[in-house]
Every structure is written in structure tokens, then in C-alpha cells.
Amino acid sequence: MSTVAPRLQSRGVASSPVLLALLLVIFVAGTVYVFVARLYPAPPPISHDAVLVDRQYNLTLYVTGAAFVLAQLGLAYAILRFRDRGQKAHFLEGNVALEVLWTSVTLLAFLGLGILGRNAWAGVRFTLAAAGAIQIEATTTQFVYTFRYPGPDGKFGRIDPSLVSAPAGNPLGIDPSDPAGRDDIVVSELTVPVNRPIELLLRSQDVVHNFFVRELRLQQDAVPGMLIPVHFTADRVGTYEIVCTQLCGLGHNKMHAHLNVVSQLDYDAFLKREAIVQ
Numbered sequence: 001m002s003t004v005a006p007r008l009q010s011r012g013v014a015s016s017p018v019l020l021a022l023l024l025v026i027f028v029a030g031t032v033y034v035f036v037a038r039l040y041p042a043p044p045p046i047s048h049d050a051v052l053v054d055r056q057y058n059l060t061l062y063v064t065g066a067a068f069v070l071a072q073l074g075l076a077y078a079i080l081r082f083r084d085r086g087q088k089a090h091f092l093e094g095n096v097a098l099e100v101l102w103t104s105v106t107l108l109a110f111l112g113l114g115i116l117g118r119n120a121w122a123g124v125r126f127t128l129a130a131a132g133a134i135q136i137e138a139t140t141t142q143f144v145y146t147f148r149y150p151g152p153d154g155k156f157g158r159i160d161p162s163l164v165s166a167p168a169g170n171p172l173g174i175d176p177s178d179p180a181g182r183d184d185i186v187v188s189e190l191t192v193p194v195n196r197p198i199e200l201l202l203r204s205q206d207v208v209h210n211f212f213v214r215e216l217r218l219q220q221d222a223v224p225g226m227l228i229p230v231h232f233t234a235d236r237v238g239t240y241e242i243v244c245t246q247l248c249g250l251g252h253n254k255m256h257a258h259l260n261v262v263s264q265l266d267y268d269a270f271l272k273r274e275a276i277v278q
């Protein structure tokens with residue numbers, strides 16, 4: 001205690017740690033407010049898989065949100081509690097038990113959330129589409145989506161890249177010598193019947209693009225040289241935007257299309273109408 005007096009002369013100013021702690025509390029409160037007040041809400045989900053994704057997202061948000069708030073408030077507390085009052089600083093060599101504890105907790109949280117999240121993510125990718133799913137091909141190219149339905153025969157016609165010519169009315173390069181391709185329906189919007197499983201076969205003709213529908217919580221890259229299947233069942237009639245989320249060139253920001261979820265009757269009418277146009 002006898003040494004307190006001279007040390008007091010070198011004690012730090014209280015205003016900077018108080019300000020820093022206050023700033024931290026304001027940042028934390030502001031961040032929490034953005035999420036709690038739902039300032040940027042996602043549009044309502046339109047499939048069961050989308051509900052699962054939302055559940056997983058919320059769980060991850062709660063766990064990481066709690067960790068974030070505790071860590072930042074703990075930091076603010078430490079800044080105040082251990083600020084320079086002219087006292088002698090103590091050095092801690094570390095605590096193996098504590099290190100092991102918080103490393104394991106972090107590892108468990110990350111791995112646990114990762115494994116849980118994988119289920120929601122892999123459900124639409126690594127499981128087969130339901131039997132009787134409607135197959136529709138989605139082809140991306142700078143900067144448009146082209147959708148192909150197999151037509152009444154239920155078979156997609158053969159594709160030959162050397163025949164690709166949008167000006168000639170054959171943007172997908174369907175081989176005219178293949179009878180399976182003659183009734184194929186090629187359109188620029190994706191129309192699907194409500195409550196029916198859809199298997200989308202994603203292709204790209206040039207660079208990596210993406211198929212993203214917010215309401216389906218479904219986002220998948222389309223990669224040249226690969227046929228990537230994803231499946232979904234939309235349970236709400238409506239029109240939703242399909243956007244490309246891969247920076248694919250100068251027209252990337254304009255690359256979008258629409259997903260029309262319609263009744264079975266309207267879907268049948270759509271197929272009939274497009275078949276006549278062909």
C-alpha cells in the first residue's frame with residue numbers, strides 16, 4: 001500500500017476505457033436490434049426444405065449470437081475492470097484446463113452446427129428426388145436462363161454444343177436428328193405445379209452461374225461441364241424471382257428469371273400452350 005501514492009501519478013485516464021466500453025455496448029445493442037427487430041426479414045419460405053433451412057439458420061444465429069454478446073460484453077467489462085488505475089499488472093501464465101474447456105466448447109459448437117446444417121443443405125442435393133418428380137433442365141449462359149421440359153414423350157432430346165445458336169432459335173443446341181428432342185419445350189421462365197416434386201437439372205454453357213430463389217432458400221451453382229441436380233417442392237402459388245449469385249460477367253446484375261408456381265390445371269394449360277407454339 002505504501003507504493004500506491006507514487007504510482008497514482010502515472011495512472012491512465014479513465015475516459016478512454018469508459019468510452020471504448022460504451023462504444024462496445026452500443027455496437028452490441030445495435031447489432032442485436034437489427035436481428036431482433038427483423039429489419040431485413042427473408043421472404044416467407046415456400047417449401048418444407050426452406051422451413052428446415054430457416055430453422056437451422058435461426059439455431060446457428062441464436063448460438064453464435066449468444067457467444068457474440070457474451071464475448072463483447074465480457075470484453076467491455078474487462079476494459080473497465082482492468083483499466084489502468086496505476087496498479088501493478090499481474091501476469092497470468094495461462095490455464096491449461098480453461099484453454100481445453102473453451103477450445104472444446106468452440107469445436108463442439110462449430111462441428112455440431114456444421115453437421116446439423118449439412119442435413120438441411122444436403123437434403124436437396126445428396127438424396128434422390130421423390131419418385132415421379134418432374135424433370136426440368138435449367139441452362140445458364142451469359143446472361144440468361146433457359147428452361148427445357150421433355151415434352152409429351154418424357155424424354156429430353158440429345159444436345160450438341162456445336163448446334164447452339166440463339167439467333168437460329170436453338171439456344172440449347174438440340175439435335176434435330178433426335179426424335180426425342182422434337183417435342184422438347186424451351187422457355188425463358190420456369191413454371192412448375194404447386195405441391196409437386198421438381199428435379200431441376202442445372203447446366204452452364206459458359207462460366208459458373210447460379211440458380212437462387214430466396215423463397216425456396218435454394219442456391220446452387222451451375223458449372224460448365226457438369227449436370228447438377230437439385231430438387232424442391234414449392235407449396236405456395238405465386239411468382240418468385242430467380243437470380244444469379246455468381247459474378248459471371250458484365251451483365252451479371254441483370255441475369256434473372258421468374259419461377260411461376262401454378263395450380264396443376266394452369267400447369268397443364270402451360271404445357272399444352274407451349275407444345276402448340278413449338
Ligand code: CUA
Pocket residue numbers: 140142143208209210244245246247248249252253255
Ligand atoms: Cu450469371 Cu451472374
